[in-house]
Amino acid sequence: MRSTALLLATAKPLFDWVGLLKVFGISIAFALVTVVLVSCTVRLSAAATSSVGAKRFGALALAIVFAAGVAAIVIYGIVIMMSK
Amino acid sequence: MTNNIVLALVVVTALGFDFTNGFHDTANAMATSIATKALKPKVAVGLSAVLNLVGAFLSLSVAATIAKGIVNADLVTLNVVFAGLVGAIIWNVATWYFGTPSSSSHALIGGVVGAMLVHAGSSSIKWSGVFGKVLIPAVIAPVVAAICAALAVFVALQITKRGEEKTTGAGFKFAQIGSASLVSLAHGTNDAQKTMGIITLALIANHNLGASASVPLWVVIACGTAIALGTYFGGWRIIHTIGKGLTELNTPQGFAAETSSAAVLLASTHFGVPLSTTQVCSGSVVGVGIGTGNKVRWRVFGEMVAAWLITLPSAGIVGALVFWLANAIGGSAGVAVMLGAMVVVCAIFYVLSRRTPVNADNVNNEWGSDHEPIEASFEATAA
Numbered sequence: 001m002r003s004t005a006l007l008l009a010t011a012k013p014l015f016d017w018v019g020l021l022k023v024f025g026i027s028i029a030f031a032l033v034t035v036v037l038v039s040c041t042v043r044l045s046a047a048a049t050s051s052v053g054a055k056r057f058g059a060l061a062l063a064i065v066f067a068a069g070v071a072a073i074v075i076y077g078i079v080i081m082m083s084k
Numbered sequence: 085m086t087n088n089i090v091l092a093l094v095v096v097t098a099l100g101f102d103f104t105n106g107f108h109d110t111a112n113a114m115a116t117s118i119a120t121k122a123l124k125p126k127v128a129v130g131l132s133a134v135l136n137l138v139g140a141f142l143s144l145s146v147a148a149t150i151a152k153g154i155v156n157a158d159l160v161t162l163n164v165v166f167a168g169l170v171g172a173i174i175w176n177v178a179t180w181y182f183g184t185p186s187s188s189s190h191a192l193i194g195g196v197v198g199a200m201l202v203h204a205g206s207s208s209i210k211w212s213g214v215f216g217k218v219l220i221p222a223v224i225a226p227v228v229a230a231i232c233a234a235l236a237v238f239v240a241l242q243i244t245k246r247g248e249e250k251t252t253g254a255g256f257k258f259a260q261i262g263s264a265s266l267v268s269l270a271h272g273t274n275d276a277q278k279t280m281g282i283i284t285l286a287l288i289a290n291h292n293l294g295a296s297a298s299v300p301l302w303v304v305i306a307c308g309t310a311i312a313l314g315t316y317f318g319g320w321r322i323i324h325t326i327g328k329g330l331t332e333l334n335t336p337q338g339f340a341a342e343t344s345s346a347a348v349l350l351a352s353t354h355f356g357v358p359l360s361t362t363q364v365c366s367g368s369v370v371g372v373g374i375g376t377g378n379k380v381r382w383r384v385f386g387e388m389v390a391a392w393l394i395t396l397p398s399a400g401i402v403g404a405l406v407f408w409l410a411n412a413i414g415g416s417a418g419v420a421v422m423l424g425a426m427v428v429v430c431a432i433f434y435v436l437s438r439r440t441p442v443n444a445d446n447v448n449n450e451w452g453s454d455h456e457p458i459e460a461s462f463e464a465t466a467a
Contacts (some may be wrong), residue, residue, distance in 0.1 A: 015220045018372045019357040020228070023348065026355075027232050031347040035236045035340060039243035070259075077266055080350050081273045082143050084444030
């Protein structure tokens with residue numbers, strides 16, 4: 001009984017469930033952050049085209065900041081590919 | 085001399101596999117961009133081809149050894165590799181004919197496992213590896229991607245629901261091209277390397293390279309070119325299934341699907357969890373359908389899942405048969421005859437596909453319209 005329990009405890013699992021949980025969590029986090037940044041960029045760009053003056057400038061500036069965030073994520077993705 | 089001929093045939097077959105891998109997997113990255121008209125079909129496959137080629141050069145740390153952890157690597161011979169490749173190519177071409185996306189890597193593993201069973205018996209197979217690296221991921225990958233994509237599309241639509249549809253649509257179209265490009269690049273990096281690994285191992289096994297040799301430049305160029313050419317030819321039948329068969333897509337959904345696919349693929353690469361690009365991308369498309377409350381054609385998705393589950397045994401049966409026949413004929417003649425037989429089988433599928441052609445001109449036809457090759461093919465088979 002004890003040896004069976006020991007065997008079960010030391011047996012290598014068929015699948016890396018912990019790794020999968022990490023993939024699941026990180027994927028959702030990255031996808032949501034990217035989607036939020038892109039959606040805000042799109043929304044702010046649309047707002048900028050229909051606004052004038054300081055409001056237009058503010059929307060455009062924010063859109064550029066969000067777009068820079070997206071670019072940073074894309075570059076990080078390429079770094080992950082290259083470092084594999 | 086005989087060994088050199090076999091080696092040359094293995095290299096040619098490996099490049100053929102790389103080509104089928106390219107045209108089979110074009111859909112993963114570009115089906116949604118084509119379906120939402122973010123890109124014209126020819127432009128989409130052209131862009132994907134270039135990015136696959138670039139991806140092949142992006143990382144050269146060829147760790148992707150064939151069927152690592154699944155078969156006893158010491159017992160793998162050139163003939164086993166050849167038979168495995170033939171099994172994978174025939175499975176890829178058959179699933180392309182039916183418009184069914186399936187994993188080329190799983191097909192290759194299946195082919196090698198089948199050939200190894202004939203070559204060295206079941207003790208040469210690490211069955212835990214088969215379950216852990218192929219069967220369990222085949223079930224889990226689409227679920228993970230679907231949940232991720234459902235959340236992503238919900239968030240995207242909530243943020244932009246007050247915006248003018250025309251303006252936001254244009255913005256998402258641009259973003260979708262970016263996310264699809266990232267998936268193409270990841271595909272080139274991952275899948276071209278697998279073929280590089282196969283050819284390098286064959287060269288090492290034949291003593292043309294030292295055991296610690298790096299990948300020769302001609303192998304990198306040949307593999308990158310083969311996968312890019314395959315991608316450019318475009319597996320239009322599969323693009324039609326993913327883009328039009330699973331659910332209705334517009335630009336925010338296409339963007340959310342591709343972004344989720346890219347996130348899951350990059351995370352799985354980073355943590356070393358083997359998830360198939362095909363299964364992730366198909367799951368993402370289903371996920372955006374669920375996330376927006378659109379109709380999902382579960383029958384089409386069910387057929388895909390069934391194909392994923394039988395990929396390994398089907399390619400395995402072909403791999404086993406090819407290995408047995410090649411050995412029965414013997415020497416390089418056996419390998420050459422089997423290569424010829426494979427070309428004939430592929431040609432038959434190609435000729436059959438001309439009856440209901442799907443190409444850049446009709447790939448965006450509505451699902452169930454006159455150019456509906458997949459349903460028609462399945463119904464014909466059932467009848």
